[in-house]
Amino acid sequence: MSKVAEQIPTEEMEHPVAPYLRMDRIPHIWCPTCGIGTVVRCYADALEHSKIDLDKVAIVSGIGCTGRVAGYMRLDAFHTTHGRAIPFATGLKLGRPELLVTVFSGDGDLVGIGGNHFIHAARRNLDILVILVNNFIYGMTGGQNAPTTPTTARTSTMPFGNFERPFNLPHLAESCGATYVARWTSLHIRRLTKSFREAISRKGFRFVEVIAPCATLYARLNKLGTGFNLMRFYHDNAVIDHGADTRDLDISFQDRIICGKFVDKERPTYSEMMHEHYRNALGDKFVPLPEEGGMIRDTGEKPDSKGKKPAKSQKRKASASKSSRK
Amino acid sequence: MKYWRKPLDFDELTIPHGIVHIIVDRCKGCGFCVEYCPKGVLEMSEEFNAKGYHPPKVVKEGECVNCNLCEMICPEFAIFSADASDNGSGTHSK
Ligand code: SF4
Ligand code: SF4
Numbered sequence: 073m074s075k076v077a078e079q080i081p082t083e084e085m086e087h088p089v090a091p092y093l094r095m096d097r098i099p100h101i102w103c104p105t106c107g108i109g110t111v112v113r114c115y116a117d118a119l120e121h122s123k124i125d126l127d128k129v130a131i132v133s134g135i136g137c138t139g140r141v142a143g144y145m146r147l148d149a150f151h152t153t154h155g156r157a158i159p160f161a162t163g164l165k166l167g168r169p170e171l172l173v174t175v176f177s178g179d180g181d182l183v184g185i186g187g188n189h190f191i192h193a194a195r196r197n198l199d200i201l202v203i204l205v206n207n208f209i210y211g212m213t214g215g216q217n218a219p220t221t222p223t224t225a226r227t228s229t230m231p232f233g234n235f236e237r238p239f240n241l242p243h244l245a246e247s248c249g250a251t252y253v254a255r256w257t258s259l260h261i262r263r264l265t266k267s268f269r270e271a272i273s274r275k276g277f278r279f280v281e282v283i284a285p286c287a288t289l290y291a292r293l294n295k296l297g298t299g300f301n302l303m304r305f306y307h308d309n310a311v312i313d314h315g316a317d318t319r320d321l322d323i324s325f326q327d328r329i330i331c332g333k334f335v336d337k338e339r340p341t342y343s344e345m346m347h348e349h350y351r352n353a354l355g356d357k358f359v360p361l362p363e364e365g366g367m368i369r370d371t372g373e374k375p376d377s378k379g380k381k382p383a384k385s386q387k388r389k390a391s392a393s394k395s396s397r398k
Numbered sequence: 399m400k401y402w403r404k405p406l407d408f409d410e411l412t413i414p415h416g417i418v419h420i421i422v423d424r425c426k427g428c429g430f431c432v433e434y435c436p437k438g439v440l441e442m443s444e445e446f447n448a449k450g451y452h453p454p455k456v457v458k459e460g461e462c463v464n465c466n467l468c469e470m471i472c473p474e475f476a477i478f479s480a481d482a483s484d485n486g487s488g489t490h491s492k
Pocket of ligand 2: 424425426427428429430431432453454471472473474475476477
């Protein structure tokens with residue numbers, strides 16, 4: 073019985089997600105039954121199907137379990153200080169407007185420590201995609217109470233249960249001005265992938281909240297079993313209600329989770345408004361950054377993102393063509 | 399297979415066949431793939447992998463419909479399905 077499982081040779085085949093990950097860092101550090109890996113897989117699939125040049129995608133993460141995503145994805149990545157993923161992404165987007173800037177981080181990082189940045193980026197309608205993996209707790213730092221922890225749930229700093237009121241994140245994002253707001257769980261793989269694809273194709277502050285299981289802290293401290301039990305819980309308690317009023321999307325402890333796409337509208341982005349304003353105010357004297365990107369102080373050479381890192385992009389193309397993706 | 403309704407072009411449809419590839423030593427035994435495979439192709443094995451987890455194993459050889467569900471839900475990037483018609487050279491349905 074206690075035999076060692078044999079690796080059936082997969083003829084040198086690598087997993088189809090390999091071109092999108094730094095495979096030398098895999099296996100990742102996430103716990104068994106943690107949902108973050110699934111969200112990463114869905115995001116990679118959305119990138120693949122959006123047919124977007126991966127050299128034009130940048131990913132920014134803060135600190136935390138989800139903050140490790142920036143280190144695992146084979147994209148230009150920033151792993152920033154705690155809570156400051158959005159400020160770094162703001163600078164990146166303003167300096168290199170041609171990039172698709174994705175912020176991939178956790179609830180504690182984005183709306184706890186970095187909550188202020190979150191609301192202001194949404195208010196300004198900064199052109200970034202924010203993927204927030206919500207596991208209701210601070211995972212990596214030891215299970216402290218997060219601004220998303222449902223009332224009465226136990227955490228290591230609230231051993232008798234949380235008495236605070238948690239954030240209703242889709243409502244927060246919408247009321248601050250986000251142009252795309254959706255919520256899914258890590259069980260809704262197809263819908264989540266579709267949502268990522270949609271969000272990639274939109275402009276403005278796009279926000280996708282993904283509820284994911286944390287087995288080691290949230291489930292253990294609340295005696296909910298493992299992430300496997302939480303996936304079953306999502307299966308039984310997730311309600312899909314597209315276009316629901318975001319005011320009704322509160323999550324109570326072990327209660328129904330309303331998922332869906334709630335907001336999808338257009339509004340001028342921060343850069344568009346800035347350009348228009350300065351064009352009106354300064355006339356001919358205003359020199360905006362070129363649409364296709366580049367440096368503010370040009371060195372005379374043409375900015376060529378392909379020539380910049382030949383090793384990396386060649387490697388990716390080689391491995392992508394090996395697995396002959398359709 | 400049981401159908402809710404017989405599609406009009408039933409005779410022209412072919413059910414895709416897939417081959418499941420399991421990267422045994424990357425698996426952390428979460429069981430998601432076993433639970434959610436719509437065809438019940440997989441089962442947790444009794445054996446251990448190098449990390450001490452029970453990886454899944456294929457119990458219904460030939461029943462995989464190459465839907466990629468296990469591949470998408472696996473948090474460890476440890477399982478994937480490939481089209482069986484071209485000897486599993488990694489082509490995806492979709
Ligand atoms: S591809 Fe679909 S049918 Fe095949 S093993 Fe995976 S989940 Fe099951
Ligand atoms: S989903 Fe992945 S990690 Fe979980 S049991 Fe299946 S192969 Fe292993």
